[in-house]
Amino acid sequence: MALLDVQGLQTYFHTEYGLVKAADGVTFHVNQGEIIGLVGESGCGKSVSILSVMRLITSPPGETVGGKVIFDGKDLLKYKPNGREMRAIRGSKLTMIFQEPMSSLNPVLTISRQLTETLELHLDMDKRAAKERAIELLRMVGVPDAANRVDDYPHQFSGGMRQRVMIAMALSCNPAIIFADEPTTAVDVTTQAQLLELMKDLVTRLNTALVIVTHNLGVVARYAERIYVMYAGRIIESGRSEDIFGNPRHPYTIGLLHSVPKLGERHGTRKLIPIYGLPPDLINMPPTCAFLPRCTEKIGRCEKEPWPELRAVGDDHYISCYVDIKGK
């Protein structure tokens, strides 16, 4: 039984140009202690899916209109977005790390206050215990001189240090799942690696599941156990990390892997092949497969039939495609 089971999640945004189906039938699950990668290009609905699970979609304009989010045996979509039940889960069982460390911390509150408020709220700690725990958390995420720095304000921290604070915040109440939405996109490459190693270390130690949302394939290749590839608001391929990278079956995934350089590969031995074209306009989605206009493998059936459901092509390996591409 999966820890989190998301089925057919649909989140739409009402805009002045029309209805944007940002997530349209997203299905994935997370098991305890697992590291999951959710990849796809910008605007494919990765963040929206995660925010929908957390019930953090701002309404209006956004609205989660369909699907199920089963966590701990209960459907989170049945709760009011900011109701008591949802608030009790948010920040304690399900937590988030956001992309922008520079702006995700409140500039006028001390680091201490921002860490202790969840501890006081979810774990009923008193001020003194919460503060001690906050210092301990900062030490855990590698903030030097934590006891003194805990009373600093965010602007006194560097970007990488702030993201460590965000990680500490996400870990503070022993969550079941941490959603990291592009956690390292805004920091430089060395810090990126440090942060990812740190997160991996901590979640492994605490047996917490980690969902990394990213457009960076390198990040998921190294850390994720299972990977979901999203395109135009849907999961189009999912499987174990080694299957996705070693034996990709969906033309989009194959295209993605052709377009990134590999470490250790000699310069000039392989030409990078881009995926031509642009992702579809989410307002005027074709009734067929959304990848069809860019697909190099299309067959007659693709033009006539609707977007295929996910089907198994291997052990725990699913694609949403009519074409069978064997042994790439």
Add this chain to the structure above:
Amino acid sequence: MTAYIIRRIIIGFMILILVTILVFLLVRLLPGDPVMRYMANFTGTGQQNVMTPEQHDAMMVKLGLDRPIPVQYWDWISKVFRGDLGESLGVQQPISKLIADVLPRTAYIGFWMFVVGTFGGLLVGIYCALRRGTWLDNTLTTIANIGMTVPVFWLGILLIYLFSYKLGWFPMYGWVNPWDDFWKSCTYVVLPIASVALGGIAGMARLTRSCMLEVMRTDYVRTAWAKGLRERVIVVRHQLKNAMIPVVTSLGGTLAMILGGSVFIETVFSIPGMGLMMTTAIFDYDYQVVQASALIFGGIVIFSNLAVDIAWGWLDPRIRYG
């Protein structure tokens, strides 16, 4: 921090000196001079041609108004530094005594205008931001847009017409010291306070609403939601303090607006305060009183702005004084 405050106080004094120079020149640009007025009142005929030119000149010499303007200014400002504001030409009393009489009245109504305007505006603004898009928000925002543009004296006259003349709830005009008869004074101050405070509420509400909406969209407020905090905690702890930074900055301006409004409203409601004294003095060519009032109004505005800048540092830890 101390160095910053000292520097700001020195700059404040320099601005104040410039204000007094400007006012000193402006009153002397008015056509006519205080002596004509003074002589006319003196003889009680209301005629201005009762003096011979020789008498007029003699009086100007006696009052020192024949001397070059820089000399007159130096004479006046050096007395001010010695704590002597001079004597009113119109009522022949020391100006410091006049001000001691009228300033508490203006301060009293000004205080209430400021409190009602600021807190009323904050409450309306926060409410509208939290319930944006509802019919009540739209109505209040529309009223605030109108309220910002309505002239204070026009609103005052309208309120008198409606609440005093038609409904008879309040006296039309006049003043009773609150320290003499508090309840009676309340009936006199409600309308003038309302006339000025409405503009204050409107401006403050619009600013608060837009600042709150801006803060609501920030990443750190989303972080706060992701922590599972309740809306009230998020608003009070995470949004208000951030939204208050520009709002507090505007408080200095609100105070200036209230002082400006009091000049009008004291005239409309015949409240014997600083504003009325200043207007009367302008019509009477009472140079000394105009200069003294401008000095005091200017001082209040300049140093309340300084107080605001210091309050900033307390609100926003990122601000460093240097």
